[in-house]
Amino acid sequence: MFKVLITGGAGFIGSFLAHKLVANGNKVIVVDDLSMGRLENLADINDKIVFYKHTVCDEQFMHDLLLKGDFDYIYYLAAVSSVADSVVRPWYTHLVNQESVVNTLEFIRANHLPIKKFLFTSSAAVYGNAADFPKTEDSHVDPLTPYAIDKYASERYTVDFGRLYGIPTVAVRFFNVYGPRQNPNSEYSGVLSIVTKCLKEDKPFTLYGDGAQTRDFVYVEDVVDALIKISTETDEPAVYNIANGDETPLIDVIHTYEDIARKKLNIIQKEARQGDISKSRADVSKLKKIGFEPQWSLHDGLSNYWKYYSEN
Ligand code: UD1
Numbered sequence: 001m002f003k004v005l006i007t008g009g010a011g012f013i014g015s016f017l018a019h020k021l022v023a024n025g026n027k028v029i030v031v032d033d034l035s036m037g038r039l040e041n042l043a044d045i046n047d048k049i050v051f052y053k054h055t056v057c058d059e060q061f062m063h064d065l066l067l068k069g070d071f072d073y074i075y076y077l078a079a080v081s082s083v084a085d086s087v088v089r090p091w092y093t094h095l096v097n098q099e100s101v102v103n104t105l106e107f108i109r110a111n112h113l114p115i116k117k118f119l120f121t122s123s124a125a126v127y128g129n130a131a132d133f134p135k136t137e138d139s140h141v142d143p144l145t146p147y148a149i150d151k152y153a154s155e156r157y158t159v160d161f162g163r164l165y166g167i168p169t170v171a172v173r174f175f176n177v178y179g180p181r182q183n184p185n186s187e188y189s190g191v192l193s194i195v196t197k198c199l200k201e202d203k204p205f206t207l208y209g210d211g212a213q214t215r216d217f218v219y220v221e222d223v224v225d226a227l228i229k230i231s232t233e234t235d236e237p238a239v240y241n242i243a244n245g246d247e248t249p250l251i252d253v254i255h256t257y258e259d260i261a262r263k264k265l266n267i268i269q270k271e272a273r274q275g276d277i278s279k280s281r282a283d284v285s286k287l288k289k290i291g292f293e294p295q296w297s298l299h300d301g302l303s304n305y306w307k308y309y310s311e312n
Pocket of ligand 1: 083188207215280
């Protein structure tokens, strides 16, 4: 049994991670200010975890927690995950997405906290419009928004604190993660959460562009398995893509989902979004080298997503 801290553990991905770690017999502590996360996401494991409604930007709180917590693993998922929000509020999102991370790393360093791993979660957003394809961890980066800049900087800090000071660290870059509990309520929410909601509620779905744009969609349960594998099976501070390694045109995903739901989506087509990338796919060979294989095909992931949504 390990003691595990998950910042952002009430969010979409963090709550799946919390469930899995509890199921594996670990003691889980969650810090989340519920700005994006929701307590309902943890309802099933409420009595099995320790939950703090708190911002990671509160230095004193975090220092006390880190000092007393005696954590083996720290999964850093707390973030303002909206790219659009980072464009509107760059200073605030910078404090959450970068400064809180460096502060935590620095506290671990200064106090020689004996952690087994600090894992930081970055984003495929760091690749921006760089031309390399598919994206390997060594591809060029081109962070285009405050969100992407902060994610990139924090992932570099994470790796460098490992290299400079010998702290066991690792960072990951999420591609297009989907699955139950992803919040569909903003126009910048993950596209499959919006499609799910529109299918369920028979609402029109706005398709930006012709649907030929491709994405590397990865089911949240695979993401959690990858996070656990990366945190336990790596020795060097490094960066790992987390994705399926496949690219699928958005319109194909929609058609597959329509078949699963046995419903037709009411599609309203609009101009492609400004800055939208036309193709996205990860090279996941580095992840596969440590023994990870995605278990969820797009069809199975969508079926499970739909089943969850239909039952809840
Ligand atoms: C994703 C990330 C973003 C990151 C980027 C890096 C999410 C939610 N966003 O953006 O943080 O910067 O990868 O590559 O994971 N779409 C529609 N209709 C909608 C919503 C979206 O047609 O209502 C389209 C978009 O225009 C896009 C595709 O669906 O072409 C996927 O959109 P989205 O889920 O927002 O993710 P990314 O744009 O890939």
